[in-house]
Amino acid sequence: MGAGGALGKQPYVCGLDAAVDVIDGKWKVLIIWALNHQRCRFGELRRLVPGVSEKVLTQQLRELEGDGIVHREIHDVKPPKVEYSLTELGDELNTALGPLGAWGKRRMAALEEAGRG
Amino acid sequence: MGAGGALGKQPYVCGLDAAVDVIDGKWKVLIIWALNHQRCRFGELRRLVPGVSEKVLTQQLRELEGDGIVHREIHDVKPPKVEYSLTELGDELNTALGPLGAWGKRRMAALEEAGRG
DNA sequence: GTGCGTACTTACCTTGAGGTCAGTGGGGGC
């Protein structure tokens, strides 16, 4: 799908379309979710988002950065140190994702309920 | 990506994860968005979601149906007639998508603003 | 009788997102 970083496809049919374009990428919501709770170093994110490869993590972080969702801060020190955090825009995105997350949580509960029978 | 209809991947890391799993599929948000405004026949949806092929429309509608988002009603008449509409769950999903759509709309406006300079 | 519209299904093919793995260049632990 069009996980294209800044200005993925365009033109968008509607706002949802534009939002999904930013979200699009296997790990992006998880990354955003992780960054909502704390600013993180690369390695921390890697651990917080179980399953991502380093390549794809870097890639999706760059795309989120290009879309103005994530801020990247490089500390030029002996062992490299890079910190990621949400921008204000990213924070707003996260807030907008809140209801969706709540809906999903209800679905998870319903699914589990059904699973147990 | 894992556009797997009912129970796409599981287990989910969080609610967002579970929600995105349902949404996942190139045209699904557009389909849901279209169905929010009106119940539609297959051909109508085809026209409302510009760019989908018949195959993929059918496919994603079936997945949404499997996830309990969309209701499919077959009228057994001379020229086939099938109507699609949102279930209550689907309606809730759509509501949950509202803030995200609003966020995307703001982004579209900002993008356009930047585009004009 | 040719063609369009309805709602699909099926076979085949392309594309690119994501996975795997190896390399980089220093620092610190044992």
Add this chain to the structure above:
DNA sequence: GCCCCCACTGACCTCAAGGTAAGTACGCAC
């Protein structure tokens, strides 16, 4: 001396989502 950790980058490969095109069975219009 060896290996891990930091934060990446680049080459290569896979796989499945999605695109394309054709077929189905029926009715109506012209």
